[in-house]
Structure formats: C-alpha cells, structure tokens
Amino acid sequence: MTTNKSNIIYTITDEAPALATQSLLPIIQAYTSSANINVETKDISLAGRIIANFPKYLTEEQRINDELALLGELAKTPEANIIKLPNISASIPQLQATIKELQTAGYNLPDYPEEPQNEAEQSIKLTYAKVLGSAVNPVLREGNSDRRAPGSVKQYARNNPHSMGAWSKDSKSHVANMASGDFYGSEVSTTVSGATDMRIEFVDAAGNVSVLKEKVALEDKEVIDASVMSKKALVEFFEQEIEKAKEEDVLFSLHMKATMMKVSDPIIFGHCVKVYYKDVFAKHAATFEQLGVDANNGIGDVYAKIDRLPAEKKAEIEADIQAVYETRPPMAMVDSDRGITNLHVPSDIIIDASMPAALRASGQMWGPDGKQKDTKFTIPDRNYAGVFQAVVDYCRENGAFSPTTMGTVPNVGLMAKKAEEYGSHDKTFTAVSDGVIRAINVANGDVLLSQNVGEGDIFRMCQTKDAPIQDWVKLAVSRSRLSNTPAVFWLDENRAHDAEIIKKVNQYLPEHDTDGLDLRILAPTEACKHTLERCGNGEDTISVTGNVLRDYNTDLFPILELGTSAKMLSIVPLMNGGGLFETGAGGSAPKHVQQFEKENHLRWDSLGEFLALAASLEHVSQFAENPKAKILADTLDAATAKFLEENKSPSRKVNELDNRGSHFYLAMYWAQALAAQTDDAELQSQFAPVAQALNNQEQKIVQELNDAQGVAMDIGGYYFPNVEQASKAMRPSETLNTILSTLL
Ligand SMILES: NC(=O)C1=CN([C@@H]2O[C@H](COP(=O)(O)OP(=O)(O)OC[C@H]3O[C@@H](n4cnc5c(N)ncnc54)[C@H](OP(=O)(O)O)[C@@H]3O)[C@@H](O)[C@H]2O)C=CC1
Ligand SMILES: O=C(O)CCC(=O)C(=O)O
Ligand SMILES: [Mg+2]
Numbered sequence: 001m002t003t004n005k006s007n008i009i010y011t012i013t014d015e016a017p018a019l020a021t022q023s024l025l026p027i028i029q030a031y032t033s034s035a036n037i038n039v040e041t042k043d044i045s046l047a048g049r050i051i052a053n054f055p056k057y058l059t060e061e062q063r064i065n066d067e068l069a070l071l072g073e074l075a076k077t078p079e080a081n082i083i084k085l086p087n088i089s090a091s092i093p094q095l096q097a098t099i100k101e102l103q104t105a106g107y108n109l110p111d112y113p114e115e116p117q118n119e120a121e122q123s124i125k126l127t128y129a130k131v132l133g134s135a136v137n138p139v140l141r142e143g144n145s146d147r148r149a150p151g152s153v154k155q156y157a158r159n160n161p162h163s164m165g166a167w168s169k170d171s172k173s174h175v176a177n178m179a180s181g182d183f184y185g186s187e188v189s190t191t192v193s194g195a196t197d198m199r200i201e202f203v204d205a206a207g208n209v210s211v212l213k214e215k216v217a218l219e220d221k222e223v224i225d226a227s228v229m230s231k232k233a234l235v236e237f238f239e240q241e242i243e244k245a246k247e248e249d250v251l252f253s254l255h256m257k258a259t260m261m262k263v264s265d266p267i268i269f270g271h272c273v274k275v276y277y278k279d280v281f282a283k284h285a286a287t288f289e290q291l292g293v294d295a296n297n298g299i300g301d302v303y304a305k306i307d308r309l310p311a312e313k314k315a316e317i318e319a320d321i322q323a324v325y326e327t328r329p330p331m332a333m334v335d336s337d338r339g340i341t342n343l344h345v346p347s348d349i350i351i352d353a354s355m356p357a358a359l360r361a362s363g364q365m366w367g368p369d370g371k372q373k374d375t376k377f378t379i380p381d382r383n384y385a386g387v388f389q390a391v392v393d394y395c396r397e398n399g400a401f402s403p404t405t406m407g408t409v410p411n412v413g414l415m416a417k418k419a420e421e422y423g424s425h426d427k428t429f430t431a432v433s434d435g436v437i438r439a440i441n442v443a444n445g446d447v448l449l450s451q452n453v454g455e456g457d458i459f460r461m462c463q464t465k466d467a468p469i470q471d472w473v474k475l476a477v478s479r480s481r482l483s484n485t486p487a488v489f490w491l492d493e494n495r496a497h498d499a500e501i502i503k504k505v506n507q508y509l510p511e512h513d514t515d516g517l518d519l520r521i522l523a524p525t526e527a528c529k530h531t532l533e534r535c536g537n538g539e540d541t542i543s544v545t546g547n548v549l550r551d552y553n554t555d556l557f558p559i560l561e562l563g564t565s566a567k568m569l570s571i572v573p574l575m576n577g578g579g580l581f582e583t584g585a586g587g588s589a590p591k592h593v594q595q596f597e598k599e600n601h602l603r604w605d606s607l608g609e610f611l612a613l614a615a616s617l618e619h620v621s622q623f624a625e626n627p628k629a630k631i632l633a634d635t636l637d638a639a640t641a642k643f644l645e646e647n648k649s650p651s652r653k654v655n656e657l658d659n660r661g662s663h664f665y666l667a668m669y670w671a672q673a674l675a676a677q678t679d680d681a682e683l684q685s686q687f688a689p690v691a692q693a694l695n696n697q698e699q700k701i702v703q704e705l706n707d708a709q710g711v712a713m714d715i716g717g718y719y720f721p722n723v724e725q726a727s728k729a730m731r732p733s734e735t736l737n738t739i740l741s742t743l744l
Contacts, residue, residue, distance in 0.1 A: 013087035015588035016604040022730035030743040035628030042067040047720040049131040072139040080578025089134040089259030091347035098719040133262025143574040148410030156644040161403035162563030165362030167395040172374040173363040177385035181233025184382035189225035189496035197442040204435040221466035225497040226449040231456035238275040245329035251375040253332035258346035263428040270296030300344040332365035356559035386525035407535040409557035413550025416468035420547040427461035473508040476544040486518035487542035490527040554585040579619040584608025600713040602659040635673035642669040668694040708732035
C-alpha cells in the first residue's frame with residue numbers, strides 16, 4: 001500500500017466508537033483538508049472483516065478488500081500514520097450474531113460450523129477463526145506501547161473528581177487463585193541461540209508422536225516459554241472456590257480475557273460453567289450432547305440451543321438452571337434485570353475493564369438482587385492475580401483512592417510482534433490424552449522445551465522477540481527521562497519467562513544513559529504495592545510491563561485516576577518509524593449502544609480520539625515536513641485543554657450534551673484557536689469565519705443536537721448498521737453541517 005506522506009488512516013470499527021466516528025470524522029476531514037492532509041478510512045469492523053474473508057460467497061458489489069491485512073503491511077513501513085479506534089474482539093456468540101445480521105442483509109455467508117462435519121465445513125470454520133477474538137490489534141501493533149494521561153487530563157480529573165465507592169475495613173472481597181497446577185507454576189523458558197524453526201508435537205503414553213504445529217520460525221535471541229494449566233487442578237479449584245463463596249457469603253465472579261486469549265480462556269471459562277451448573281450438565285448430558293451445547297460459549301449457549309426443544313423439555317431445563325441458584329453462591333451479574341450472569345457469555349466480563357470497575361465500586365459487584373455485594377474475584381492463574389489482590393488489600397486498609405490527590409501511573413508496555421501470552425493462540429493446544437508436549441528444534445532435533453500433560457490440560461507456548469525487548473527498554477528509559485518519573489519493571493525473578501526477560505533488561509539498560517534515573521525491577525505484586533503506596537502519596541510511577549500487564553494496568557490505573565480509560569493518550573511508536581495512534585485504552589462500550597438505540601443519546605467520550613488525532617497530526621508535521629499540520633496539532637491541543645476546562649464531555653443522561661455535542665464544542669474551540677494563531681495567515685483567514693459562525697450559532701446547534709434525543713433510534717443494524725442511517729442519526733444539526741461544509 002503506498003500512501004502520500006500527509007495521509008492519515010482513520011479506522012472504521014464497531015459499536016460506540018463507530019457511531020462516534022459518523023459525527024467526528026466529517027469535522028476532522030473538514031479541518032485537515034485545509035492543510036492538505038487526506039484522512040482516509042479503512043474498515044476493520046467485525047462485519048467488514050467477515051465480508052472481506054468470504055469473497056466466494058458474495059456478489060461483486062458486496063465484496064470488499066481485506067483492509068486489515070493492508071494496514072498490517074502499512075504498519076511495517078515508515079509511512080504509517082494510523083488512528084486506531086477500539087474494535088470488537090469477537091466471541092463465538094458475537095460472531096454468530098454478526099453472520100446472522102449479514103445474512104439478513106442479503107449476504108449469502110455460510111453459517112458458522114460449530115462442529116464441522118466435512119472438509120468444506122472445516123475450512124469455513126478456519127476462515128471464521130481468522131476474525132475471532134483479538135484479531136485486529138496484534139496485526140497492527142508493530143511497536144511497543146506508551147499509554148499515559150496527559151497533564152491537562154490529569155488536572156481535569158483532580159479538579160472534577162469522579163465518584164469512588166467507599167471501602168470498608170470489613171470488606172470480604174478477595175481474589176481467588178490456584179496454588180499449583182497453573183501456567184505460573186509450570187512455566188519453563190529459554191532464550192534461543194541462532195535463528196531456527198521449531199515444531200510442536202505431542203507424544204502419547206505409548207510413545208506415538210503427532211505433530212501439533214509443523215513450523216514456527218524462531219529468531220536469534222528470542223525468548224520462548226511453555227506452560228500448562230492442569231484441567232484436574234483447575235476443576236478442583238473451581239469446585240472449592242464456588243463452595244467457599246457460599247460459606248463466605250460473597251458473590252462468585254470469574255475474570256478472564258477470552259478475547260485476547262481466544263484459545264485458552266474460553267476453555268477455562270467453560271470448565272467454570274460446567275462446575276457451577278454441574279447438576280444441569282449431569283442431568284441433561286445426553287440432550288446437551290445431541291444439541292451440541294458448548295459450555296465454552298457460556299450458559300447462554302444452553303439457552304440458545306434449548307430453543308429447538310419441545311416446550312416442555314425446554315421448561316424443564318430452564319427450571320433446572322434456576323434450581324442451581326438455590327444451591328450455589330449468588331453470581332456476580334452482568335445485567336440483574338435480565339438475569340444475565342457473569343457466566344452467560346465469555347465476552348461480557350473482560351478482566352482488564354471488569355476488575356477496575358469493581359475496585360472503583362467499593363470492591364463489589366452486582367448480585368442477582370440488583371444490589372452491590374462483596375465478591376470473590378476468581379482469577380485462576382497466579383501470574384497476575386496478585387496485582388489485583390494488592391489493590392484490594394491497599395483499599396481495604398487505606399480506603400478508596402482520591403482522584404484529587406492520587407499520583408499517576410503511565411505504562412510502557414512490551415507488545416510488538418505479538419509478544420508473550422497475547423501471541424500464543426496459534427501455539428495453544430488441549431492435550432487429547434496423557435503424554436508430553438514438546439518443542440523440537442527442527443535443525444538438529446533437540447528438545448527446546450517440554451511439558452508433561454494430562455488429558456484436557458491446556459498447553460501454551462509464547463514468543464518474545466529480542467528487537468521488541470530492546471525497543472521497550474529504550475522506551476522505558478526515554479519516558480522516565482522525559483517525564484522525570486521513576487519507572488518500575490514489573491518482572492518476577494521466580495517466574496521462568498520473566499527471569500529470561502530480566503537478564504535482557506540488565507543487559508540492555510547499560511546501553512542507555514540512565515544517570516540519575518530511578519529504575520528498578522520488582523515482581524508484579526510487589527511492584528503494584530510499591531506503586532499504590534506512591535500513588536496514595538500523590539507520587540507518579542511508570543509501570544514498565546509485559547503485554548498482559550500493559551493491558552490490565554492501562555485500564556486499572558486510568559479507571560481509578562480518571563474514571564475511565566477513554567481519556568488516555570495511547571501511542572504505539574512503530575518500530576519501523578511509523579505511528580499507530582490508538583484511542584483511549586478501553587473498548588467499544590456495548591452498553592453505550594444500547595442506550596443510543598433506546599433513547600438516541602450516545603455517552604461515548606471521544607477524548608481519546610482527540611488526543612490520538614493531535615499526536616497523529618504532530619507525526620505528519622515531522623514526517624512530511626508539513627508546517628500546517630503542526631499548527632493543526634498545537635491548536636487541537638489547545639482546543640482539547642479548553643474542552644476539558646469547560647467540561648464539555650458527554651453527559652450520561654438523555655437530552656443533555658452527548659457525544660455529538662461534545663464534538664461541536666471541540667470543533668468550535670479548535671476553530672477559535674486556529675483563528676487566533678498568527679503563524680499561518682491562510683489558516684487564520686480560513687477559520688476566522690468558521691469560528692465566528694460556530695460561536696454565533698452555539699445555542700441553536702446545541703439545541704438541535706439535544707432536541708434530537710429522547711426517542712428510540714434505529715440505524716438498520718447493530719454489527720452492520722446502515723451507513724446513511726447512522727450518519728444521519730449522528731449529524732442532526734443542519735446548522736453545524738452547513739458551517740462545516742464551507743470548509744470543503
Ligand atoms: N483497543 C481495543 O480495540 C479494545 C477492544 N475491546 C473490545 O470492546 C468490547 C467491550 O469490552 P469491555 O470489556 O466491555 O470494555 P469497554 O471499555 O468497552 O467498556 C467498559 C466501560 O468503560 C467505559 N468506557 C469505555 N470507553 C469509554 C468511552 N470512550 N467513553 C466513556 N466511557 C467509556 C464505559 O463505562 P460506563 O458504561 O460506565 O459509561 C463502558 O461501559 C469487547 O468486544 C472488547 O473485545 C476492549 C478493550 C480494548
Ligand atoms: O484486542 C483486544 O481484544 C483488547 C485490547 C485491549 O484490551 C488493550 O490493548 O488494552
Ligand atoms: Mg485493555
């Protein structure tokens with residue numbers, strides 16, 4: 001893909017951010033056209049990715065290019081300048097719903113074959129696997145991550161603190177994790193010497209060898225590791241903790257990352273579903289087998305499949321599910337009004353957002369009665385569970401953090417080239433029987449790593465390449481220097497993988513000027529305690545972490561500090577010189593779309609988009625030597641600061657300022673800043689009348705935007721909305737639209 005140096009790619013994604021784009025992008029395009037910057041869109045939505053992968057089934061007009069693949073290539077070039085909004089990482093139920101919507105819209109796509117019966121179905125399933133789970137971010141993230149709250153955003157939170165639920169010293173909430181038999185306990189790791197290929201194979205108890213993965217290329221000096229989650233230990237753990245939750249009188253809750261960890265975590269989730277609802281699964285085993293119920297898709301899959309049964313049988317199973325709640329501890333709920341539990345769908349409770357939300361709400365979740373209650377946060381594996389327990393302990397002891405006084409915790413995250421666990425899904429396997437799974441060096445037949453496995457155990461291998469580690473160490477030093485802030489590497493010398501990474505950190509740190517910097521290495525739980533102490537004292541600390549803690553920490557600290565991770569600056573300096581500017585650190589906020597459909601109010605906060613756009617324009621100004629881009633970036637920064645000062649973020653309530661109104665204010669402040677600057681007379685004269693018009697019409701525009709609300713809104717689809725309808729819905733102010741059109 002070739003691009004003009006002043007090209008910016010703006011991604012079309014899903015749900016709330018995709019709706020917000022219908023309103024914000026026309027403003028961005030109108031403003032940037034004045035600096036010869038072309039803001040082009042690329043569709044990486046879930047529906048778009050499905051369409052792109054099945055050309056054979058579609059008409060000529062329906063086919064679209066695989067724009068994700070194009071962007072993946074672009075991300076490896078110095079020209080890349082991509083603004084990436086959050087997208088859905090689909091679970092199977094979400095994928096099926098999207099396929100259905102597309103079929104209804106006339107797209108002749110095949111159904112998702114849950115249990116393929118022949119080769120053709122197997123191939124369809126494999127193609128759908130390409131769009132399942134976290135299939136976008138790892139492709140674009142050809143760099144490490146730098147996520148932080150800009151000074152103006154942090155100051156805004158200090159001046160306008162969000163609510164924080166009070167903590168009780170008697171809180172019974174706690175994190176439950178396994179004591180053995182998990183990934184943490186079994187991990188082995190090594191650093192590869194010399195580029196080679198590896199093969200992953202399974203050896204059964206009788207010595208028969210079968211190949212699980214033919215070939216994985218290994219680079220010189222990369223770190224590889226292998227670990228196993230024992231099914232037996234996991235199931236026993238769930239049994240015990242579910243029983244204990246009842247005795248302890250707390251809600252039972254499970255926190256996984258079934259999207260990023262799309263192979264291992266749905267299986268772990270499925271075991272929990274089968275244990276919690278074991279009476280139902282035992283009594284109806286034959287029926288479930290016949291219906292093809294898959295517990296990995298949650299108890300919701302039972303509800304979906306029993307629809308096909310005669311009414312009487314269906315009612316019996318439903319009654320049996322209800323009876324489970326009499327004997328089991330109360331579940332943490334996703335939606336207590338509709339009886340949706342935390343075990344309904346694996347994509348409803350995603351650990352990075354769900355744990356901080358609970359920690360912010362007095363360490364509690366919502367029970368079946370719609371009331372908050374202390375909770376057992378079940379996080380089976382020990383690798384990162386201790387981090388959340390450290391927050392629980394700190395808040396129980398010291399009370400909730402105060403957004404007015406707490407410090408800030410930016411993150412430098414190791415992410416490039418599918419680093420660590422988040423690149424493991426193509427090397428994750430369930431053992432079909434007892435035996436050994438091992439990685440063989442294809443060049444000489446040596447065993448690189450091996451693990452004993454029992455039937456049903458989950459084996460996984462991770463890769464972490466050397467160049468990204470070097471880049472990450474460099475980024476950590478430079479962020480620490482530039483922001484004059486101590487930095488802690490969250491690495492556990494007792495964990496095999498981390499021990500290899502620590503060797504590299506110690507090797508690469510001396511290559512940089514670290515004079516006077518406070519850099520240290522602490523195991524994650526200790527690092528978290530240290531950081532929390534400092535945070536409570538108003539001190540800032542950079543967390544330098546691997547890929548998983550990058551994800552967790554960049555929701556955890558922003559949600560405590562700012563109320564949401566939507567306000568984060570989220571930059572990925574691409575290793576080949578380009579820039580990927582992610583917006584916020586959160587997701588696509590399905591709850592916001594529900595509200596939008598119900599009452600035409602979108603509470604999505606686009607602050608992350610504003611910050612990303614300013615960083616992207618700054619990148620254009622440097623890369624393309626475009627001085628107008630620099631002015632656009634600086635004035636956008638000024639406008640964003642004013643936007644915060646004036647408190648123009650969307651309200652949560654209908655008929656008040658929403659996402660669209662917040663975009664109007666940004667546009668007005670941006671035009672004012674452009675009209676006020678004197679470095680570029682052309683821009684000044686272009687924007688003076690725009691600023692004037694927006695100013696004069698402020699009342700009218702806000703009225704038009706707010707009056708449109710309060711009615712149900714149909715945009716012709718959820719995963720595949722009608723673009724014209726969505727655009728019309730998101731641009732209800734004719735006055736604003738007319739003023740913007742004068743710039744084009
Ligand atoms: N970078 C990416 O592409 C990411 C994608 N995802 C995907 O997003 C989906 C939903 O994930 P989930 O775990 O529910 O997390 P989300 O971050 O989407 O939502 C959690 C809550 O965070 C708040 N929130 C998030 N973003 C904003 C925003 N811009 N403005 C205001 N509030 C915001 C909302 O709280 P409230 O309702 O209280 O207003 C929201 O309900 C999944 O499909 C997931 O895979 C998740 C993370 C990152
Ligand atoms: O890609 C995903 O599924 C989620 C990514 C995410 O949560 C993050 O990077 O913070
Ligand atoms: Mg995240």
